[in-house]
Amino acid sequence: MIQEYAATLGVKVEVIRFALCLFAAFPISALYNFIPSNQIQIKHLYSIITSGIITCVVFSTSSFLQLAVQVLLIYYTNVFFAKYKFGPLLGFGIALAHMSWIHAEAQIWRENDPTFVDYSAMMMVLLIKMSSFSYCVHDGTRKESELDSYQKEYRIINMPSLIEFMGYSFFFNGYWVGPAIEFRHYQRFINQEGEYKNIPSTVGPMLKALVLGLVMIVLETVVGKHYHFALTTSEFFFEKTLFQKLLYINIAGLFVRAKFHSVWKISEASALVSGVGYAVTNGKERFDAAENVDVYAVEFAENPKMAMDGWNKYTANWLRRYVYVRVRQSWLKLPLTFFISAFWHGFYPGYYLSFLWSVPLMQAGRAVRKHLRPVFIQGTLAPYKKVYDAIGFFATLFSLNFLYMPFILRTMSSSFEIWKSMYFIGILLPIVVQVSLTTFGLGKFIRRAFIPLDKKTQ
Template structure:
């Protein structure tokens, strides 16, 4: 089908693979409206519809034939391993290691053949499938455990009735998210298929349980995603991290290089904003992402979001920034890695964070740049947590009092530092090679390392004790300290770029 897309690819200056991918994401919009018109009392038809659309994407549209067979193999191995070993504690770890190992194998193949990010092949969809299959394994294991041993998320997502193969295939190949996400849990998929999610009172379409407002939100996401894509097409070609390793970049003054790095980071992120917003809108059109009704009866659809661009670009601190990026992956890392590797009865600590970031790096690929970014991310998370616990309580207003000027200034400087560190640490993620990554950091004067390592040295060399002593002298309450540790506000009107409540409850920090 490449011949159909060659003229458009030439017109916009993109690769044929990229144009085909975006076309798949846009085709999902009208198909989402078809999906909801399949009666909920015929769930098998909905499963077959998901499978059929995904087959169309992988085979004639994208031409990923052998790659699809690999994905199908992962799906079947996960299904039968979970079915026949559901009571074994080894089962979820076996599936996790096998599926992640297979993904890593394909990442290595991609590096060997030096495939550019413009080339669409199996690893992109496999990353999404890895989250779904490994999460399913843990959900099945949780379904066999005593409910008293489970936390709220585990209890809600646990699978106690093992699905049929058709149901599982429909879940694994749910078409709006099969290529680039969003991921979802099996229980949420089944609730979507049977329309059990839509039980709250409110306005509904045509007398059905499906809430009204779905199209309004979904197509608004489509327009927003296309706008981000337009920004990337216009600006991304000449404003990206690869410029940092050119001779021209060295001719600029250091302050200008730092400012340019901020521009490059934002332009690089617009392609992720575009793709994730487009898939979110398509998911909403199938009914996925429903989060209830407002007090005026208007439906809300925040549950399929994978990114909140405004929070990324205007964060109040590094925690909310991290929580608002690749949000479904954050949930996966928290539930399938961070909490699972922590011994029972112990609180997660530094090594839990580092192992979680290491898993995230393996999941992303085999390039050295990923490991540099995520290794640095572990230290950034620890430094940011210490800063929140030790500095933030001094600026929180008293309970019941309005936000002070000091708190606004603290939020402003926190946002600036968070963005500076983000755009610094993200450069290896895009430059990929050791040589280019180190060159890029060196040309920025290693300012990100200075901020992060300097902060850790300060806190571990006596800064924490000094701040705690000063907090005690000033009579700062335990409520403020707890709010600072979690990154949430005390019961006052703190409105600076806060994560929406639905997300604040679902995605705690990886620390």
């Protein structure tokens, strides 16, 4: 039925499936609020049953059963091996292997099979939950002096019951497209601990997120068909001048991202209906506890770090807390983190091209912040700080659109062909900036020249 409906509308069947799941989360979240606060077990069961039914109806019974088997396997892996150093790696590895199998089916073996039901997005969210849970349980067995502040806050000292763990795994808010919240976040919410004892009205923030999500759908649907990275493989693109090509990919990038913005904002809105999107930090109320994307931060970033910090925030936090921080070799931290990020998405060569080339982009961004930014803050060029910010905005926008174009195109050949038509400018510029400021010492020279001696900070 879903396939027939998708064919009638002329859209991909995956779009219909996830639209049904995303909007079903609103009544599910609303009904959850009627469960008595002391019926904790009922709350867990409610998540398991509602997510299970929708997965079976919209996707397939097989997909839900496979996810359930993995959840059981991860749970008992932590029961028996959490205290060992290899325990969290074992849990991480099991989830990663399962997800890789699903990606291989969706992207290689059965990519063109119309009967195949792709549920990899749910598995990607579940991987984050399973791996972070495994590390948090292991952190609960370690000495407090060995943990940082984040690990202390989210460590799990007492192993939860199986029903509680399954309730977390299949929690309806974020189950399909994220965000993948930490287990302790879920536990505080379900048990109504701390700020969750009295959740204020979330109608305003919910409507704001929902409207923004719907606006993004309209933009992507109406305008996105005219500006899309997929069109860069046609003669229409190659006939353009270099300036026109650069302008086109920057416009297209906005509407390509609009699709992701819309999905995450709608998911965020449903999380505000249940209240899990509410939080209090340092006595200040927040309604962004389930925010997976900060649209303003991404689209108006002044450097690559700001853009990446605002994009897919919960996944970025997972990569930082459970990959980057856990890698002991400093030289391996950044490359391995980007590699795992690409691997998390799947096996298309374009993913790896985008994420691995993010390494020199981030390094160039760090070099600029270290050597040039101080000149415009405490140096003699401070009056031109707005000019620096404007250049940073355009440079960041162009760099990200250039480097992440292969992520959408997916193939190595088409990506290189388009990059070549633009003289690899988006790759060469970050490398030139990095080498000039650090290797050749231009950064130190600029700081000496433009920062007064009494204001210098090394």
